[in-house]
Amino acid sequence: MPELPEVETTRRGIEPHITGQQVNTVIVRQPKLRWPIPPRLKKTLPGQKILNVTRRGKYLLLNATKGTVIIHLGMSGSLKLVESDQAAKKHDHFDIVFNNNKTLRLHDPRRFGSVLWTTRPALNHPLLSSLGPEPLEDEFNTNYLFQCSRKRSVAIKTFIMNSKVVVGVGNIYASEALFRSGIRPTIAAGKISKLRYQRLVNAIKNVLQDAIAEGGTTLRDFTNGEGKPGYFKQKLLVYGRTGEPCTMCNKAIKQSQQNQRTTYYCSHCQR
DNA sequence: CGAGCAACCTGCATGC
DNA sequence: TGCATGCAGGTTGCTC
Numbered sequence: 489m490p491e492l493p494e495v496e497t498t499r500r501g502i503e504p505h506i507t508g509q510q511v512n513t514v515i516v517r518q519p520k521l522r523w524p525i526p527p528r529l530k531k532t533l534p535g536q537k538i539l540n541v542t543r544r545g546k547y548l549l550l551n552a553t554k555g556t557v558i559i560h561l562g563m564s565g566s567l568k569l570v571e572s573d574q575a576a577k578k579h580d581h582f583d584i585v586f587n588n589n590k591t592l593r594l595h596d597p598r599r600f601g602s603v604l605w606t607t608r609p610a611l612n613h614p615l616l617s618s619l620g621p622e623p624l625e626d627e628f629n630t631n632y633l634f635q636c637s638r639k640r641s642v643a644i645k646t647f648i649m650n651s652k653v654v655v656g657v658g659n660i661y662a663s664e665a666l667f668r669s670g671i672r673p674t675i676a677a678g679k680i681s682k683l684r685y686q687r688l689v690n691a692i693k694n695v696l697q698d699a700i701a702e703g704g705t706t707l708r709d710f711t712n713g714e715g716k717p718g719y720f721k722q723k724l725l726v727y728g729r730t731g732e733p734c735t736m737c738n739k740a741i742k743q744s745q746q747n748q749r750t751t752y753y754c755s756h757c758q759r
Numbered sequence: 760c761g762a763g764c765a766a767c768c769t770g771c772a773t774g775c
Numbered sequence: 776t777g778c779a780t781g782c783a784g785g786t787t788g789c790t791c
Contacts, residue, residue: 490784490785491785494784522785522786522787546785562785563783563784563786564783565784598785600785600786601785615787651785658784658785659783706784708783
């Protein structure tokens, strides 16, 4: 799935095309996503205008006249703008058809994504209300992460992937940021020094910014709003590189399991 | 409260 | 070619 850079890439791709546009129709082909697509969306959204498209963590917020469409892409979701007469393909579960003959189309084979609707401030929605800070904002800094980590025994990789700690860091960028900062993914979060947290915070910010600049990472099927892949995969230093030489020391990259997820690291460079 | 893990679902690569 | 297995970008919600 899309981690923060891929969601941000999607946001930038669709935002200029749907801002100010009026919704004509909502088409639900498969309502069974992570949560059911709310049935009232089909009646309530037509006629409304999209005011802007924002992002909170990995959630996209289509802010409309009378409420907000909250979209999460899960593991395999992607959004694309297509001509409204374009036929839907397999796993094209949801469309917002606009009056200008363009359609925003959600494609999601695994259906871990979600489409929700709220008429209250979106940030108050239960799924968004207890999220941690945005990693690229100033609130996410060394002091914050260090304080937050005290007395926490969880592995540092698990810790930075916890959206209550910081949003947007998924399996790819967690491994990459820990490599960039020289920290072994299994170290207990509470045992890491402030200096090392400073390096980690910088690494998280830098890797996410670098990835956004490349349009995100396309492993298999991620595409931006215009159907194009991202190019950050070529710059991954450890993720998916098991057995290949470390770019720093030439030793073979290792992999292990944490929380049912694969972790990639260099046993020489990360301590 | 924190930690660990099963669950949701489909597609694809691999091995027999 | 077919079948079984394991793995994949995420997150909630359950147990302990």
